[in-house]
Amino acid sequence: MSWFSNRLAEISALQAYVKPESSVGALKLDANENLAVDKGFLDRITSQALVSIDFREYPIEQLEEIYDKVGIFLSLDKKYIGVGNGSDQIIEALMSTIARGKRATIFVPTFSYFMNRCDLHDVKVKAIPLDKHDNSLSRSDFIQAANASDVVYICSPNNPTGNQFDSNLVSDIIESLKNKLVLLDEAYVEFARYSLASHVRKYNNLVVLRTLSKAFGLAGARVGYMISNEELAETFRSIIQSPYPINSFSIKVASLMLSNGRYILDTVETIKTERDRVYKELAEIEGLNVYKSDANFIFFESFDSYNKIKQQLARKNIQVKMFGDMESYEGCMRVTIGTPEMNNMFLESVRAAFS
Numbered sequence: 169m170s171w172f173s174n175r176l177a178e179i180s181a182l183q184a185y186v187k188p189e190s191s192v193g194a195l196k197l198d199a200n201e202n203l204a205v206d207k208g209f210l211d212r213i214t215s216q217a218l219v220s221i222d223f224r225e226y227p228i229e230q231l232e233e234i235y236d237k238v239g240i241f242l243s244l245d246k247k248y249i250g251v252g253n254g255s256d257q258i259i260e261a262l263m264s265t266i267a268r269g270k271r272a273t274i275f276v277p278t279f280s281y282f283m284n285r286c287d288l289h290d291v292k293v294k295a296i297p298l299d300k301h302d303n304s305l306s307r308s309d310f311i312q313a314a315n316a317s318d319v320v321y322i323c324s325p326n327n328p329t330g331n332q333f334d335s336n337l338v339s340d341i342i343e344s345l346k347n348k349l350v351l352l353d354e355a356y357v358e359f360a361r362y363s364l365a366s367h368v369r370k371y372n373n374l375v376v377l378r379t380l381s382k383a384f385g386l387a388g389a390r391v392g393y394m395i396s397n398e399e400l401a402e403t404f405r406s407i408i409q410s411p412y413p414i415n416s417f418s419i420k421v422a423s424l425m426l427s428n429g430r431y432i433l434d435t436v437e438t439i440k441t442e443r444d445r446v447y448k449e450l451a452e453i454e455g456l457n458v459y460k461s462d463a464n465f466i467f468f469e470s471f472d473s474y475n476k477i478k479q480q481l482a483r484k485n486i487q488v489k490m491f492g493d494m495e496s497y498e499g500c501m502r503v504t505i506g507t508p509e510m511n512n513m514f515l516e517s518v519r520a521a522f523s
């Protein structure tokens with residue numbers, strides 16, 4: 169066998185990332201998108217973007233514009249920013265270059281794509297389980313493992329559990345691991361209690377990952393960004409990242425959405441209010457263990473009611489992320505918070521499983 173056949177055999181034996189299912193006519197509450205963004209509003213933005221771009225040209229101006237718009241949105245100089253084709257692609261670019269062949273520490277459960285990329289790029293992973301009682305993290309266990317590794321991945325709020333740790337704990341981890349690369353994934357931060365993005369000014373070891381796929385309602389556009397110290401951001405933009413990582417249409421749509429931050433933050437408020445209501449109503453159902461969330465989704469255990477709930481949701485064509493048993497959690501599901509009507513449909517189906 170040739171070397172590349174061997175390599176292909178090795179790669180094809182790795183675990184694939186499990187994408188959300190395709191969904192003709194389904195109520196999609198399985199991918200943590202922002203379904204409270206009005207489709208008519210989005211259509212007006214995309215029409216405006218379409219007439220302003222010229223596909224014959226490379227997206228040079230648009231790239232400059234997105235750095236400006238992200239910088240204004242964050243109140244941070246654009247020299248700290250890099251962009252990518254979704255934050256997935258930024259993770260991929262960093263893992264395949266800087267972190268290739270190194271060792272990573274994560275806690276579990278967490279965003280599975282990160283682990284997939286580690287597998288692909290020969291990064292050995294040490295996983296510290298969260299305390300199932302309240303999804304908390306043992307500082308000492310994590311720091312001890314991290315000290316023996318090179319890269320640390322912290323998802324804040326965490327997907328799928330939904331929680332953020334105390335901000336002092338995360339700051340302390342970044343401070344204690346100054347010679348490790350810390351990737352802080354803030355994909356859901358607009359729904360959360362705090363962001364540590366401004367720490368990039370103080371800590372050279374920190375990269376904050378963000379996306380427009382969640383709060384900004386642009387999962388299909390594939391636009392993400394990272395915030396890091398100036399040197400890494402510059403090297404990322406000029407050497408690590410490909411020259412034109414996002415197409416001109418998506419960048420233009422993203423820039424226009426960032427200019428409509430007020431509207432987005434209104435939808436975020438609606439979702440946060442709904443998240444608290446859905447949490448309360450789910451928690452009232454005996455037989456479920458529901459976790460508090462700082463994101464736009466709720467994670468819960470359903471134990472031996474898992475299949476009954478699954479059937480009820482399927483009857484109404486409602487998709488949620490079904491994990492089943494995972495780590496020490498039993499019969500787990502994760503539901504995206506949508507509009508009040510969508511959430512009511514979901515709650516009705518869950519209740520129906522217990523009636």
Ligand SMILES: Cc1ncc(COP(=O)(O)O)c(C=O)c1O
Nearest residue numbers: 254255256279327355379381392
């Ligand atoms: C924690 C986390 N990070 C990153 C991503 C990927 O986002 P993007 O659509 O920007 O690639 C997701 C998507 O589910 C996520 O949950």
